[in-house]
Amino acid sequence: MSLSSLPPETLSLILEFLADEDLTSLILAQRVCKRFQATIERILFQSPPRRAWNRTNLIGVCPLLLGKFSHLFVNGNRKLGPDEGRNTGIPFRRLPWAAKRQEDGTTVKAVAMQDSPYLRPEASWRRLSVTFGAGPVVRSVDVVKVLTVYGGTSMDYKQLDIPPLLSKVSGDADESVEEGEEGILTMGLLYDLLASGAGHMGYVTTSWQFLPGSRLSSYNDWQKLRINNRYPGGERIKELFVKDDQSAVLFVTGHRGCTMNGCMRRKSCSEEDEVWEPEAIGGIPIRMRPWQGPSPDRFSRT
Template structure:
């Protein structure tokens, strides 16, 4: 009896490439079928990501988007507002984590079952090495902008993530969110990944003490920010206390190497104040 494994590799690759475009989740699952499937699919994923980077190198006509599979599997991690239920959105005036920074992780569709959670969080899990924007050009520049509001005053922090040539993968983004550099820990209020944005001026960010995604003086977008993104994190004193043990193992740690977080790499403008405004 003939099965797919008996087909010539050229035909099998053509079939799997179609599956990659139509149903990425099924393609990833197919890696468990056999060693042959695992090897072929690994090569297909690698080739598609390389071709996507080359194809879109000089093309900014298409708006960057997160792959639909990641929206389903990791939705609340791209915008914490999406991790709240419909009832909570009606009840709460502000969709803030209020210190419960692991809520978006605990509410992932696969996180409720211990067995599924263990399968997804394995270091060798296939999803970890796949681009966040699979099928399009990868995100090659990521700014982390952190804004903290407190009665004593506001402050901002900035980091640039040192990305490999392959760009931002789903696994790296997942680890960044659980790193102690990217959030405010138990004082995290929210975060959002904004594609097609790139910080233009560190000095203006320091002056504003907040981030405004559509401010042309502060942010580049359009052609200047092609393949760029900003992870905007907001924090402040939490009104509720949360014990680490209540978070079912989701904890902020140093999973991402320290050297991945760089200070501002652009020009610094030094303003000298010489008088007073009328």
């Protein structure tokens, strides 16, 4: 029996297994035929499989996404070049599609990126769940920003407002869109969160790390830690995070010295020499809301 003659349910199960074993091959298999494309699109974008954590790496995302988007998941903790400073645009310029347009990925030109197919709102990578094939989908993101200044360390904490999944409803005339189930964190939303500046602290940012399967326990624990230690380290602060399968923490650190200038001056240059600066491209504004802690109904489902 050929694959083309298999019932849709059986074909879907086979392709879901391929998603676990080789996500790259699954994505390429969309070129086989329209039936394969429709089935794989459902697996990839409409209803990502919900699995227990399969932590094959320290980040908790599939190797394909980690290989292509490593600088979005972990950035910092490295020696900066003499001309780099704390430039939050550099991680985006080191993404594969940007870096290959310039020998030095840190200075990729804007003219080389203006027609990049990867920077379209409808680009397929943007719809992938950040934890596809590695664990449960992420439905809540705590953005925890820790800033160290002369005198101590402070914490700012908010939650990302994840828009709900939308579904198209075909009518007799025009198609309408109705609100669907609770939204999930996609690669596009993570990209826009960082590119918009809402996910870091600008020029004072020293690092960020995406931590799926965890959330902030409570602000009271941070206050207790801060009383006992004016300058707690990053690993000590991470002990405040607790496990939660459908949550994630974007942990951002920053440092501001007493002599740092509050602004960054840009050199005047021609349009051809202008360095590409990343920006949110999804068309949906990034919104942050006050931290509300874990969702009570999430625990009732587990």
